[in-house]
Amino acid sequence: MRLPTQWLGVAPFIIFALMFLILPTLYLILGAFQNSDGAVTLENIIELAQPSIVAAYLISIKVSVASALLGAFIGLAIAIAIVRGGLPNWTRSATLTFSGVASQFAGVPLAFAFLATLGRLGLVTVFLRALGFDPYQHGFNVLSFWGLTLTYLYFQIPLMVVIITPAIDGLKKEWGEAAATLGATQWQYWRMVVIPVIWPSFLGTVILLFANAFGAIATAYALTGSSLNIVPILLYAQIRGDVLHNPHLGYAIAFGMIFITGLANVFYIWFRTRSERWLK
Amino acid sequence: MKSGRFWAWVTFILGAAYFFIPLIATMEFSMRMRRGTYSFDAYKVVLGDERFQATFTFSVLAAVFTIILGVLLVVPTAYWIRLRLPQLRPVVEFVTLLPLVIPAIVIVFGYIRMYGSNSPLPFLSSDMGTNALLVIGYATLALPYMYRAVDTGLRTIDVRTLTEAAQILGAGWTTIIGRVILPNVLIAVLSGAFLTFAIVIGEFTMASLLNRPAFGPYLQNIGANRAYEPAALAIIAFVITWGCMSVIQVLSRFAPKSANRPN
Numbered sequence: 001m002r003l004p005t006q007w008l009g010v011a012p013f014i015i016f017a018l019m020f021l022i023l024p025t026l027y028l029i030l031g032a033f034q035n036s037d038g039a040v041t042l043e044n045i046i047e048l049a050q051p052s053i054v055a056a057y058l059i060s061i062k063v064s065v066a067s068a069l070l071g072a073f074i075g076l077a078i079a080i081a082i083v084r085g086g087l088p089n090w091t092r093s094a095t096l097t098f099s100g101v102a103s104q105f106a107g108v109p110l111a112f113a114f115l116a117t118l119g120r121l122g123l124v125t126v127f128l129r130a131l132g133f134d135p136y137q138h139g140f141n142v143l144s145f146w147g148l149t150l151t152y153l154y155f156q157i158p159l160m161v162v163i164i165t166p167a168i169d170g171l172k173k174e175w176g177e178a179a180a181t182l183g184a185t186q187w188q189y190w191r192m193v194v195i196p197v198i199w200p201s202f203l204g205t206v207i208l209l210f211a212n213a214f215g216a217i218a219t220a221y222a223l224t225g226s227s228l229n230i231v232p233i234l235l236y237a238q239i240r241g242d243v244l245h246n247p248h249l250g251y252a253i254a255f256g257m258i259f260i261t262g263l264a265n266v267f268y269i270w271f272r273t274r275s276e277r278w279l280k
Numbered sequence: 281m282k283s284g285r286f287w288a289w290v291t292f293i294l295g296a297a298y299f300f301i302p303l304i305a306t307m308e309f310s311m312r313m314r315r316g317t318y319s320f321d322a323y324k325v326v327l328g329d330e331r332f333q334a335t336f337t338f339s340v341l342a343a344v345f346t347i348i349l350g351v352l353l354v355v356p357t358a359y360w361i362r363l364r365l366p367q368l369r370p371v372v373e374f375v376t377l378l379p380l381v382i383p384a385i386v387i388v389f390g391y392i393r394m395y396g397s398n399s400p401l402p403f404l405s406s407d408m409g410t411n412a413l414l415v416i417g418y419a420t421l422a423l424p425y426m427y428r429a430v431d432t433g434l435r436t437i438d439v440r441t442l443t444e445a446a447q448i449l450g451a452g453w454t455t456i457i458g459r460v461i462l463p464n465v466l467i468a469v470l471s472g473a474f475l476t477f478a479i480v481i482g483e484f485t486m487a488s489l490l491n492r493p494a495f496g497p498y499l500q501n502i503g504a505n506r507a508y509e510p511a512a513l514a515i516i517a518f519v520i521t522w523g524c525m526s527v528i529q530v531l532s533r534f535a536p537k538s539a540n541r542p543n
Contacts, residue, residue: 009360010368016353017375020416021423024390025382031393078295085288095292101518101525102299104478108499109517112510113302115503116309123305154302157295208380215383218484218496222503232385232485239389239489254386261381 025258031251044252052229057256060214060231063145067152068209072202074153075160083168096165099158106155111222114151118142143224151219156209163208167201200272207268211261231257303518310511322512331498339487339495342411343480346418347473350426351462353419355469358430359461362439376427379420388417388486410490417486422476429475433468434461436535467535471528478524482517 035041048054082092117124118135119142128135141147171194179189217232226233231253237243238250313321326332361369379387391413397405403413442464446456462469484496499517503510 006364010357010365010372013353013357013372013375016416016419017378020391021375021378021382021387021420024387024394027394028386028390074295077291081288081291081295084284085291086285087288087292091292095295097525097529098299100529101522104475104525105518105521107482108484108496108503109482109514112499112503112514113306113518116511116514117302117305121309123308124301154299157298211381211383215385217383217385218482218500221484222500225504232383235385235389236485236489239385239392250389254389257383257386258381261383265381 028251028254029258031248032255035248044246044248045255047246047249048252048256053234053253056229056231056234057260059145059229061260063148063152063230064210064213066145066149067156067213068206070149071153071156071209072160072206075157075205076164076198076202078157079161079165079168083165095161099161101158103155103158103162106216107218108222110151110154111219114142114147114154114223118147118150143227145228148220148223148228148230151223152213152216156213159209159212160205163205164198164201167198171197203271204268207264210264214261215257303515306511306514306518310508310515313508322508323516326502326509326512326516335493335495335498338493339481339483342415342418342487342492342494343477345415346422346480347476349415349419350422350472350476351469354423354426354430354472355462355465356457358427358434359439359457362431362434363443373427376423380424384417384421384483384485385489387420388489391417392489404490410492414486414490414492414494417490418476418480418483421483421486422472422479425475425479426472429468429472430465433465433535437461437464467531471531471535474524474527474531478521481520 032044033040033042035043048057078095081087082095114122116122118140119125120136122142125135142151175193176189179193184192215232217230217236220228220230221233221236224233226237235250235253235257238253242250244250308318310322311318311320313319313325357372361372392404395401395403395409395413403409439461442460443456446460451460482496482499483494484500487494488497488500499510499513502513
């Protein structure tokens with residue numbers, strides 16, 4: 001009789017997770033492989049291949065990859081600068097505090113902030129125009145791929161800083177000294193010591209940033225309305241009004257989103273086990 | 281080393297510029313409502329708007345219920361995993377990370393299809409039911425943060441000894457969790473709570489798709505129809521986020537750093 005009481009302690013959590021996280025997701029995944037009569041079919045997945053949906057996936061992936069990679073490298077550079085750059089102490093605490101705030105400052109208000117900055121009447125746009133360079137005359141638009149990427153970086157970079165700073169802190173001073181004693185150049189030290197050590201957490205954060213951008217809708221929706229056709233906005237429109245005239249196609253789009261973020265995580269786990277084996 | 285410091289300053293200053301210019305621009309824009317002079321008119325309009333007050337109150341309430349649900353769900357589970365079922369830890373940790381992989385819009389889409397009015401659990405057939413479903417959805421969004429905060433807190437106390445001591449004194453499970461464990465991880469729980477608040481208060485996707493009169497959809501609506509008010513709202517939202525994060529920072533100073541005894 002020991003087993004039941006043991007498991008009773010986690011029962012509420014398991015039931016909650018099943019009912020409100022796992023089963024709803026499975027429901028959509030199964031729905032993606034059924035037609036409206038409930039028969040198993042691949043038709044919905046095949047229908048994803050129509051140009052407007054493929055375009056939506058491509059732009060979503062482009063924005064997510066660009067904002068994840070740029071966010072990761074810029075965030076890493078900032079983290080290295082504040083930990084290793086010999087800057088005064090206040091820069092470190094100020095950066096970390098601000099990053100904590102900015103990494104959670106997303107959604108609709110972030111879109112407002114960037115409209116006020118880079119919109120047609122935004123401060124930076126007006127300023128550049130006064131200098132004789134109108135970004136809107138040179139192909140820039142805040143309601144575009146680059147506009148959205150630049151906006152997403154506002155929470156992607158700080159998230160990277162918050163997560164990667166502890167990893168940089170973990171680099172022991174002795175390793176640098178040991179490498180120098182053995183005659184390593186600065187470049188060799190970075191390539192053979194620093195990068196392998198921070199690689200797993202770096203890669204993990206890139207994946208997190210990717211998923212973060214890929215599922216985000218509020219910022220893009222408030223920024224562009226529905227003029228930029230990214231997957232979450234397409235799915236949003238589909239849920240609201242069945243714009244694709246096939247409810248099961250909505251399931252297929254949702255399945256596609258889970259598939260892509262899931263795939264990113266599988267890659268991450270695969271890379272991570274490889275790099276861990278290498279570190280041993 | 282000199283050039284290293286130079287590049288560190290360049291990185292820091294460029295970063296600071298990227299992060300401060302939008303804030304300055306938004307602040308400036310929000311004060312341009314009255315022609316020819318800076319004023320706080322946009323803020324007055326926003327704060328005096330009845331719909332602002334109603335939706336903001338709704339979202340604060342939703343956040344409070346989310347925090348209560350999150351604590352009730354996470355504290356006993358994390359405690360029990362540490363005390364009795366360490367072999368389940370990888371499974372539970374995996375589940376708590378799922379909301380970072382499954383986008384919120386997918387989760388709420390699942391709810392809409394599973395809990396509609398002809399399902400065995402028709403959450404969506406009444407207003408109260410839909411509100412409950414919104415709070416549940418928010419609790420799943422906050423799960424990764426709440427679980428990690430509480431688990432970190434539990435790591436710093438000696439769960440086993442505290443439990444045994446309480447049991448010897450005749451305490452039941454509710455007493456142990458409510459009056460022994462919870463007060464000991466209160467700071468961690470509060471950190472999780474404020475982070476949850478920051479996430480929930482302006483949340484758009486779930487509230488909008490469940491048709492709830494929440495702050496997020498209100499923000500979006502104002503953004504589509506007004507000029508200066510959105511900038512004022514962005515500043516207000518930034519201040520709220522800032523407030524939540526500052527509280528967490530202050531709290532972390534009171535948190536114990538390590539266990540007295542490894543467990």
